[in-house]
Each structure stands twice: as C-alpha cells, then as structure tokens.
Amino acid sequence: MIDLTLDDSGVATLVLDRPAARNALPTEAWWRLAETVAAIPASARVLLVASAVPGIFSAGADLADLARLIDDVPARTAFRMAMAAATEALAGLPVPSIAAVEGACHGAGVALTLACDIVVAGSLAQFAIPPARLGIGYPAGDVARLITRVGRSQAARLLFTAAPIDAAEALRIGLATMAGDGREVARLVASRDVGALRLLKAIATDPADPAHDSGFEASFASPAFAAGVARYRGKP
Template sequence: MIRLSVADGVARVALDRAAARNALPTAAWHDLARVDAWVPTDARVVLLASDVPGIFSAGADLADLARLSHDVPARAAFRTAMRAGIDAVAALPIPVVAAVEGGCHGAAVALALACDLIVAAPAARFAIPPARLGIGYPAADVARLVARVGSGQAARLLFTAAPIDAEEAHRIGLADLITDPHAVAATIAANDADALRLLKRTLRDPTDPAHNRAFEDSFAAPRFAQGVSRYRQP
C-alpha cells in the first residue's frame, strides 16, 4: 500500500494501491503517522509519490467512509487517523515534495498540502469533492488550503467540487511548479543535510529568535568552509 525506497538522499514514499486508484483506507493513514520512524535519518528530502500511473490518489477510501453513516464511534477514529497521517508528513524535519503526476482528489489534496512543495506534472488534476458527497472537510486542511490559495479560491474549490488542471492549480498557487517532481527532489538532495533541516525549521516559524543563533552557528559547517575555500581569492 505504501512503499519506501531510498536513493541518493531521496526517500521516496510511494502510494501503491492500483485496484483502488490509491484510495487511502484507515490503515494507510496509520502507516503515514509513523513515517518519521521509517524515513532514514540520512535522507535529505522525502518525495511523496505514486506507483500507479495516472493517479496520485483518489483520496480517502469510500469503503471506509460509507460505514461512517451508521457507525458513529468510527467517525472520530477515522478523523483522528487521517489527521495523524497528514500531520506526521507535515512534521517531517526534512523537505517534503508532493509529486502529483495524475489525479489528486479529496483527502489526497489535504495530504499534498502537508508537503513543503507541490510539484505537478502536466497531466495532474486536482479536485476537492466532499460537497458532492454531502460531507465537510477537516478544519486543519481547510486552513492549509486557505493559506496556500486564499479564501476565495479555497471557497471555489470546496463549493464547486470541480476539478482543475495543472496550469490552473499553478496559477492559483495550489501547485508550486509544473515540472518533473523527481528532478526537483534530486536538486534538493544535492544540498547540505543540516542546512536543509535548519531552513525547514525556520520556514515553520520565522519569528522564533532561536533561528538567528542557529543561522550564526551554521557558518561553522564543514560544507561552508569547503565552499568558501573554492572561491577564496589567492
């Protein structure tokens, strides 16, 4: 269901459930909640991708959602499992790139929003269709959506439930780039691991004054000394 492979500093976390178009059951959200434990400590970037051609993910598994109509206790269990999986991806200490190379629907958009970069291939499509099903969308994920695209575009996506293509997603800020996600991940992985972790911490809370001391301390990094020595004038 979720496969991990590591090469050249890139930890590729791939969804692999072709029979269900990568729909994520509750068990998959529980797996994602443990993502920090199984991404190697020497990885410099996580690439969240799909092993199923033409689809990133259809979102939450409708079989799981269907039973929530009558199983009241299961509603909170599903919500907390989904929340734990998404927030675990957001909490990873290294950069996370969402590789959206096909359809990305419903809860899968929430999962992509937890990543630092959403990189869309030209064939990517995004949709948030809970209004068609008569249900809502988790508040934390609505907040992330608004933070990315603004309240007007968030309202458009949620109220219409209509799909948008990669170009439109890029225009409104839902996708950061339209290019090869694997190339973006490789470019990030070529950089210094400690610097990437520091930059991610700073991006999370730029107002934390502790980052100023960390910035000063970073000048003692071996990679900085090596880089400066290459450009130092004789």
Template structure:
C-alpha cells in the same frame, strides 16, 4: 499501500493501491504514519512522494469506509485522528518533501499533497476537493493548509465550487509550485539539487516557513543556525570553491 524506499541520497514514499486508484482506507493512514517513521529514521536528503498507480496520485479517502461513518460515531473520530496524525507526521519531517503528482489528486489526496513542502504536477494531473458532493466537511487543519497555499478565496472556490482543475490552473493559483510534462522527473531533479543543502538548515527553514506557533521563537532559531555543525563546512566550501560535504 504506503511504503518507504531509499534511493541513493533521497528517499521515496510510494503510494501503491492501483485497483482503487490509491484511495486510502482507514488502515492506510497507519501505513502512512509507519512509512513516515521509516523515512525519518533513514534521514534522506529529500523525500519524493509518488504514486505507483498509473493515472492516479491519490483518489482520496476510500468511499467504502466513509460510507460506514454515517452510523459509526466513534469511527468518525478514529478516522479523523488517524488521518490527522499521519498527515501531520509527514509535514513535520525535518527534510524537504516533494509531491510528484501525475494523475488524479482528489479530496484527502490534496490534503496529503499539501503536507509536502513542494508539489509539482504532470500534464495529466487533475485536482478537486469536493466533500460537499458527499454531504460532509473537510478537516480544519487541511482547510488551513489549503488557504495558506492558495489564499482564502481560491480555497473557498475549490471547496464550494467543487470544480476539477488541471495542472496549469493548479500552478496559476499556487496549489502546486510547477506544472511540467512529467512530475516525477522534475521531482527527482529537485531532490538531486536539494541533496547539496545542509540538513540543519532544512530542518530550521521548514519550521520557519511553517510560521510562528506556540513556543516557537523564530528569531532564536535564526540565531542558533550559526552554531550548527554545518555552518563551518558551508563557509569552508565557499572559500575553497567546492561543494560542501555536510554530515548526513
């Protein structure tokens, strides 16, 4: 249900399970991980995560599978690890990742969106994180990403209040960066603009935006950026008043 497609300077990670409104079965997380590997190997300037299902970005985890976990203790761990590995791999890609959310984005779909660097929502987008309606919790790493995006208060309101919000409200609280008429068109515009940036800068900036972690020296990352192969080309292009031609 997940596949990677190259499209000129950028790539597309397509979610395609329309009959289930892109609900993700347990094996779907493995497909996401594989598509992420394909994207990393292709090394596009930017990656757009988009849906092939009209009216749905991602309905979350497949409830048919979730229902089996009540009695399957081992399956719970396998599900959590599969979801965690795939989402973290998406977040770790060294180039910009843009979520184009047109339609419903719920539960694990929000976790998928939060792994992207930028999220834009179309006018028909809807968002909710309602695990409490099912009597379950939400992965800690995804709660952390949600709180980092919207703040602890709004994260608590989404998780505990269980309300569905529209694109305008999502933009107001910072869940998405922009609310636009058509998300995919805006995502493509952003990806085209990002194609002019230096790959080494994107990789470093993403690590710095993610914050300080174990073994990460952000001062050293900044200092090292001046030694990148892209820096001389960037300076030369500025002086010559032309667009830089970075190595891809």
C-alpha cells in the same frame, strides 16, 4: 499499499501503490502512512511522495471505507484522527517534502499535498476537493493549510464548487508549486547541504522561533560553508 525507500543520494520516497482503488486510502492506511513517515531514516535529506499507479496520485479517502461511517459513529473519530496523524506527520518532517502529482489528485489526496513543502505537477495533473458534492466536510487543519496555500477566496472556490482544476490552473493559484518531474526536484534538493536543509525547514515551519537566530549564526561554522568560500576564492 504504502512503501518507503531510501536511495544513496538521500532521497526517501514514500510510494502510494493501491491500483485497484486508485490509491484511495482506508482508515488503517492513514495510520500506516503516519507510521511510515515517522520511520523515515535520519540520513534522509528529502522526502518524495509519489504514486506507483500510472495516471493517478490519489483518489483520497476510500469511499468504501467511509460508507461505514454512516452508522458507525466511533469510526468517524478514528478516521479523522488517522488522517490527521498522517498529514501532521508529513507537515512536521524536519526535512523538505515534495509531492509529485501525476494524474488525478482528489479529496484527501489534496490534503497530502498540502502537508508537503513543494508540489510538482505533471502535465496531466488534476486536482479536486469534492466533499461538498458528497455531503460531508473537510478536516479543519487541511482547510487551514489550503487557505495558507491559495488564499481564502480560491480555497472557497475549490471547496464550494468541488470542481476539478488542471495543472495550469493549480499552478496559477498556487495549489501546485511548479511544473515538471518531482523526482528531479527531489534529487536537486538532496544535493544541497543537509544541515542547511534542516535549518531552513525549521525556519520556514516556525519563523517566529527566537532559537533560529543562534542557528543562523552557527551555520557559518559549517564545513559546507567553509568549502563553498574556499571554492569561491579558488583554493583547493
């Protein structure tokens, strides 16, 4: 259902693979996702979140699993906490994260992409947030990320209409970052200096942290910067 690999270039790939349910995730899978993200090796330079199922990124939460929440009140809290654990783990990664969206990305699947730094949309990508059609809400933390990503008005449109949008529209409003192949973007990011990637991710996550001033200054002592200056000067 959820697999993790790490290649020699430092690209860690978290793969959603539940074809029978269109990569819809039940409560236990959200816990597994959080545990998998926490287990990403320290040698990883970037995380790619992708699907092994053609034509689908994720249908979101598993409706068969959610149906039991009608009567099982404690299970409602368990589901909310499991989903939050997964998205917070993704958002809190110390390295960049990229969602490669090919095909449909609905509901809680969108929440996964909102927890990533970069969303790369394939030509057939489609995004929708359908809770208003289903008679339920959407986690507050994910709504906050959605507003940060696309603005309050576009967030309201997506939430209130529950209507799907295609890749071009997702790019236009900022729900997707760029068009293309997420794997290629991940390889490009992995080719950059890992120290710089981690510093830049930390700064982007919390720009107001005063500790970043000393981190920025210390980065000029990095071997990568010295090597870059030497190349610029034409030295061997």
